[in-house]
Amino acid sequence: MSKKKPLVIGNWKMELSHKGEISLAKSLVGSFKGKKRSADVVVCPSFPSLSAVQTELKKVSNISIGAQNIFWDEKGAWTGQTSLPQVQSFISWCLLGHSEVRAVLGVTDAQVAALAGRLLGARINPVICIGETAQERAADATVEKIRTQVDVLLESLHRTELVRVVIAYEPIWAIGTGELPDPDDVAQVILFIRKHIAARYDQDYAERMRILYGGSIKADFAKTYVGGPLADGLLVGGASIHPQQFSTIVSEVEHVFAP
């Protein structure tokens, strides 16, 4: 199938205590140790646990660490926010524009694109979350929404940077709800993103970019959404805090991409 290296990201959100996150990291070390992985695997703990999780995950070489978000400004009187310079030494990946962050902080597509540029400059891989709301879906406006979000990105990023950017297509109505989109609809959105990027930039970048699916993924049907015209990997929320589920999801994705 596809020659691209699949990518599986676990977004731990704010589900666990500090102790809980360390214990999850330890369990993952247990199940990943000594395994040759054909997928890139990333976990995104909460900010306060980044350092401790990093210490645990140093025991394996096949899990990287990401942040769940960073604030758009680098420094200043921003109570409660966390900036790139504060997390840079712990992470090699960073989620941007997750719908839960957009809802709480009112982050715009332009801010997300600017942050992506800054992350790339710091050699951190941005994972940009895009997707339609239930209302947009009902109004048949999914493609329009995706086009707008991708356009903002294309306008502010240099074409050579684009290949290091990961797009996570997450229909907002599917996040944490157990409601799943038809895989054919997901394939169509992914195809649209690639075609749109190919038309604006070039076919090669559009093909090489990794596009993930995210929203209510569980181990049972992880493979339904990846490979071929579907996603190059998954952004997993709720299921990622269960080490056995997460390891199975990674194995299922690897299996689909195996030569």
Ligand code: PGA
């Ligand atoms: P979920 O979350 O898997 O719990 O739906 C996905 C996400 O928020 O990225």
